[in-house]
Amino acid sequence: MLPIASIATLCILSYVTYKYIIYPAFISPLSKIPNAHPSSPFSPLWILLKRFTDQENRSIHAAHVKHGDIVRLGPNEISVNCVDDGIRTIYSGGFEKWPWYHQFDNFGVPCMFSTAESKPHAHRRRVIANVYSKSFLQSSPEMLKISQTIIFSRVLPLLESAAMEQKPVEVLDLSHAIAMDFIVAFIFGLQNGTNFTQDVSARRQFFDTYQKRRPYRFWSSELQGLKSILNRIGPIIEPKFVQEATNYLENWTLTWTKAAEKSCATKAPDEEHIPSTTPVVYSQVHQSTLKTPFPYPQDLQIATELQDHWAAGHETTGITLCYLFHELSLHPSLQQQLRKEFLTLSPTLTYPPPTPSLPTPQTLDALPLLHACLLETLRIHAAIPGPEPRTTPSKPTSLAGSPPLPAGVRVSAQPYTLHRRADVFPDPEAWKPERWLDASEEQRAEMGRWFWAFGSGGRMCIGSNFAMQEMKLITAAIYTNYTTHIVDDEGIEQIDAYTAHPRANKLVLRYERVEN
Template identity: 40%
Template structure:
């Protein structure tokens, strides 16, 4: 018998104890640290092979993205974050993971709506995801958006009848504008209006809707960041979207693409109409209620993505421009080269032509400002998690077994000094063509293509379907602002990036002053 303090172990119990103890030591220390295939990878932290506590702590304190980027800088393009998790920062990793059929992890279920009613984010099955994505990919393509009368009319209404008049009022009052609040509101309005038309989408940007704006954004914040009151906030947002869907369904009885009613432009619900028609045909829904929830789940997810993604990108773009007056001045000069297309007030919505929007899309400096902002301040900077499939995979020369969570992060990809020299600095010039006649992708000295490493929208079959929509909206909003105004910083104490799940400003605000430029 073995005596251990006040405990006496019989030979049999001693044997069982030693076997159990040996099993634990082998499985939780010896195997992961020395024998597992992952033990051959560089460890992001000395505890990474043994416990996930280190990376879990970084996530909870909001330093996940910058911590992973620092580990890649120190240890190379592939690192072990935890006993069952790996991070990559290489083109080989992107190709293997995101075009190789690796499925999403259960982490994405946090974005479920209507008690798990599936949408493009929560559809794990690759075939189902591809089928749903094909339903809307054409109406989110650049070619469709550039020639769409509905998109142009919507943009004119939101910019020149709602957004710029609200900015003009803050200018006349000598007050600053919280551009994070306004940018998030404008992002939600743009996507919801394209989905359900300007008469049925969210209406919180124009003058007189300040209280509704704050209430909506606070509700969305409680849900998205999982704060106290999340359940009530989730229900409020889901009820709001269902109500908009039902109003849109009634609107579809009207004829025509764009309706003028009491001098108000009411645009066609492009995305709603597409999903409402195709989901029953292609997915074989059994009832109107099932179809309604599937459509609403998809639209609500898009609204939340537009609110955060467009809002964050606009906030950082305007912050950078306000800190660099020379770049702001050069951008305005480029915009004025389009004539009076974006001068406020707009004579009428028909002045927003396909040719004007196409010309705006081709402006190199505006494109450079947006790409550099998204590179440095990607709205979703953290890991895009996937599960290694059966049979495992080899990435950057290392074998990764099945069942391991593997990911790349825009934050890490965009801070590779070999690709982006002085990667922590905002330098739009890096995206500018070398000369006026060079329209090829910009390349860093040494031949590394920066655009291949630009990964803000993901890649592969699950690449963000709204990437062209987002880029075009950002260009339209910045054009409307900097054609007419000069912006200066009033309060940016809260702008330091807290890079947890979304790159939200730490203080949730950025106050800028707007000075109207008449010439």
């Protein structure tokens, strides 16, 4: 019996050695790819630890700087940093989403963003995308009414009061509030929306609840199986308040979804004197659920989609506005140049206005300096700088000069690194709007190929046009009437995470009135 036991043990050891050491390190197609860490061929522990400790983006970037356009992060994971044979192949070539995206499910139901398979995603996107197209937004009477109400009745009166009283303003919180008011009104109707811009107590209650879950994302994204097992025992890795916060947010969405449904069926009574608009996104999503066969209750299909839209719509826009305002506050002369550009609009956005009318989105979109400032902010301060993981298809595919990769490899690119290519963006760590203005057409086109703040391909951010139109209007309204000055920007550097807010979660500015 002893020789048989010895042989069995030897066979097991040989199998384990081959599978976990020899094959990944010397035989696997991934073995020809430079390692981000010496342990990368054998264990995912290094990259998991970087993600857990919020060091992922910069660690991956450092690996690309050292090793080139493709690096191996783990036994079955690689990162790329190139356009040709890189993001163009992965994100426009039908690579499916990695299960990592299930963390963005709501109510236990996938939304369009978290749907892994391309076909059901494409079905839903085709129906929804129309209301987020540039042509629709620029001609939308709902968007016009929402913009007039929020800018002239909420944002500018608030900043006017702060300027007159010389009262500093916490800008990150306010930027999230303004963005939330815009996207919620567009989704559910202005009469059903929030007024977080003015209602600070409601704002704080909501955002505090929303942000409670942020530190616990790692378990849902990377170790879903372990999380599920441990959750059966008790709140070991997630405190009870995380689930309570999730329940609160989901109930909030369901309440507004029912209100939007009612608004579509009945017109708001005039005596309420509440500005009303059609629940644009709700109506479109409702139609998509009728046309797309998903095995979930219709009300949850609608709610999961709408929750994803308001969550992404307020958080990313709020972060971007915060960093744009911070950069402009560091560059007073640029504020003056922008104001000159804004005063060419007709009508101008001076406050108080003779009549509350707005310049057309087309004229705002045509302002070159404003556009350059936004692009540069999105480049160097991307709200989502982290990797977007996909899985390699069944057909072996080469990426960035690698050998053909087998199916099921986790592969990703990240804006943080794509936006820091020194050969594309000279002096890449500097915020320089002039790089977009002074570049030749060829240079501008090349920068555009590498610009990835909204992703690319069929899964590109559906709300990119909404975000750009909204941010341009808000910025023009503010800097037409005020200059901004830094009071407290300690901790303004972005955290190293998938969604990257300021480390201190704040920015305090002072507003001064500009005489028109």
